[in-house]
Amino acid sequence: MPTAATSIYYALVVAWGASFYQFYLRDVFTTTLGLGRVVQDIGEFPYDCRRIVHPRLEACEDMWLDNEGRVLYAACAGTEARVNWCQAADKFNVSARRPGASELIALDIDEPGVEGMYNLRSIRPMGYTGAQGDGDDSFDLLGFDAxxxxxxxxxxxxxxxxxxxxxFNNHIDASVVGINSTIDVFEMRRGEEVMRHLRTILSRAVHDPNRVAALGQGEFVVSNFHSAKTGWRKKLDFVIGGGSVAFCNVNGDCHTAVSGDEPDEILSANIDPQPLYKEYLNKALSVLPKTKLKLPNGLTRGFDNLIYVPSSVDGQIRVYAINSHSLLQQIDTVYTGMPLDNISPDARGDLYVAGFPDIRATVKGMADPTNLDVPSTILRIRKTVDLERKKVDYRVEKVLEDREGKIVSGATTVRHDVRTGRLWMGAAVHPYIMVCDPR
Incomplete structure (x- = not known):
């Protein structure tokens, strides 16, 4: 017969195991891995979708839509190049980069043309000398904002x-030191096919950048997908959490912006002029527990001037306000139930985000994107503010899903065109972009 001490020991082990499952493993199984998740067929949604295939539309990780100019811009790196050269995926074969590296491609979304290529053209960089040692103006694009x-x-x-x-300008082993990531700022006039280089930002605070969110006046925030460029700490980020968000000013001075402090000046930034909404934010600051970032992906600035940071692990979108010290303070959390990639507002202010309903299939597809189709999900997050109840709600709605990746495969970014209702989607590694027209 076990002693009282033994019984207590086993009881504590069972309690600890139950707590560990409740607060960690259950979330990993259901949210991250998606065990038991119902994934729908694309035919269940009111869209007609197609792929646009072109060698220059390969591995278009991110997109930006000029709503007024009616032009979609896509940062495309080339599939073969992306699967061999990407710090987030620990791919460091520099010799496999595409000749000429990445391109910023422009598409006139209202003019498909005879071949359905939307007047596809490249926006050529000017005044940029490229990576030291390359000898040209090539660059390697990932996420971007405009x-x-x-x-x-x-x-x-x-x-x-x-x-x-x-x-001596010779390439060194990126698997040891990591990729030499920078943020490069360009400017162009609508209708032109060249963009002029303004400045390059290099900072220790921007060590594994994923996506930028422009704040105006030359300032921006940028998500660091991992906590380190290389090594074991980076590999553990998926399990224990990691990554950060940096703030950079117009002079290129950057610092880590996610802080555990709660400065009094939290609402001095231009968040919302309505006093009741500010009262809601103050209340949120006092009760909302801060959660550790877990692979923060393609962040964005919403029309409410808040920063939305999606996670590629726990499916949460952490909502931050920027204070007068240029630090981020978490004020809310949106739960979506699946790993996420880039999030973007449409012209109405609704947020659209690409999700990974089957992360295991996603990982396999990234290794062989030419032959493997990957399930994809597009979510819409609509925010409502009830001033009388001093309450903010986020409604998460699935607007499109492709269980088999028949057409929408490996989507990492989505742009919703309010005028036509179309969804434009790019993929980090797959050799095409996708577009869906509402029926």
Whole structure:
């Protein structure tokens, strides 16, 4: 017969195991791995979808839609290049980069043309000398953002995964030191096919950049997907959490912006002029527990001037306000139930985000994107503010899903065109972009 001490020991082990499952493993199984998740067929949704296949539309990880100019911009790296050169996936074969590296492709979304290529053209960089040692103006694009400065000027903020170089401009082993990531800012006039380089931002606070969110006046925030460029700490991020968000000013000075402090000036930023909404935010600050980032992916700035940071592990979208110290303070959390990639607002302010309903299939598809189709989900998050009840709600709705990846496969970004209702989607590694027209 077990002693009282033994009984207590086993009881504690069972209790600990139950707690561990309740607070960690259950979330991993149901949210991250999606065990038991019902994934729908694309035919169940009111869209007619197709792929647009072209060698220059391969591995278009991110997109930005100029709603007024009616032009979609896509950052495309090439499938073969992406599966061999991507810090987030620990791919460091510099010799496999595409000749000429990445391109910013422009599509006139209202003019499909005879071949359905939407007047596809490349926006050529000017005044940029490329990665040191490359000898050309090539760059390696990942996520990006843009803002319209006036009626004709657009400013782009690109994540640029440049090869690291040694003292004599020779490439060095990126698997050891990591990729030499920078944020490069360009400017162009609507209707032109060139963009002029303005500045390059290099900072220790921007070590594994994934996507930029422009804030105006040359400032931006950027998500770091991992906590380190290489090594075991990076590999453990998926399990124990990791990653960060950095803030950079117009002078290129950057710092880690997610802080555990709660400064009094939290609402001094231009969040919302309505006093009752500010009262809601103050209340949220006092009761909402801060949660550790878990592979923060393609963040964005909403029309409410809040920063939305999706997670590729726990399916949460953490909502942050920026204070007068340029730090981020978490004020809300949106639960979606699946790993996420890039999130973007449409012209109405609704947020659209690409999700991974089967993360295991996603990982396999990234290794062989030419032959494997990957299930994809598109979610819409609609925010409502009840000023009388001092309450904010986020309604998460599945607007499109492709269980077999028949057409929408491996989507990592989505842009919703309010005027036509179309969904434009890009993929980090797959050799096409996708578009869905509402029936």
């Amino acid at each position: 803002e319209v400065l006036d009626g004709d000027t657009i400013q782009f903020y690109f994540v640029n995964e440049r090869p690291p170089v040694g003292p």
